[in-house]
Amino acid sequence: MNNIKTELYPQAIRGGGKKSEAYKKARRALIAELISGVTGLLLAGFIFGHLILEGTMLFGKDLYEVVAYYMEHPLPLAQISAFSIGILFFVHFVYASRKIPARLYERKRMMEIGLSIKKAKKRWSQPKSDIMLRRHRETSLWIWQVRTGMIVLACGAFHLFLVTWNIFTDMGYADASGLTAKIASSRVESGLWILYLVLGISVVAHLAIGLYRLAVKWISDTWFNRRWAYLLCTVIFWFYVILCIAGVAALAGKLTLIEIPVGDLLIRS
């Protein structure tokens, strides 16, 4: 066996009623699984909408300005989202991170397995390794989900902090509090484009793999074929990766597809 002790390799325990420790442990694991799944699904829904709204910059900064304005007026949607997404982000991290190998040697082992699996052949042959490996898509996807999860945690927390600060204050240099095309572009142009590209590609990979794994766990191999789930998540991945790269280029002022006139909808400029 590979020494990594996560819930992915539970010990099989036979017997025991509803009061047994094994039953309680299994019940706790199921509840944690449901919470991490539901919060992950809600966050994926948020990111789908968020990247589309950010993508409005591709159709001109006036349209972006209109979207940014109506996210805050008359209903404080941005304020409510910043708060609720912050909580969801935290709860998802707490419940999903129980699967991340906690100890350093386990993490090292996971990296080793990740690299060996990449080199492994389709058949069971691994002459230079102490464990028998073969290429296995589900394992590689799980390893990538852990890797991208760590990046999203670090970069996403920083981004959430930054935009929440921007929504509620003038950050000491803007004309007023609130999201605007000018402030968003100035941030991206001044170097944050690197963070947004890394965060964007990681979050999209993380959510596409997450959706695939949710489908495999809860619905596929019933009425929904696992192969269709993989295909669907691959399409989602590429669509959002391209949208994200184009969106960052648009925010940096390097790309506009067409300028959509917004007329009277533009309240501030």
Ligand code: HEM
């Ligand atoms: C409600 C909370 C959030 C708000 C109000 C918000 C707002 C914004 C804003 C205004 C930008 C434009 C760049 C800037 O102004 O710095 C942006 C970009 C971006 N945000 Fe968020 N964000 C939120 C949550 C998140 C979360 C949780 C993630 C992922 C973990 C995320 C991922 C991104 C990415 C990848 C971009 C680049 C957009 C693109 O490529 O088109 N955001 N966000």
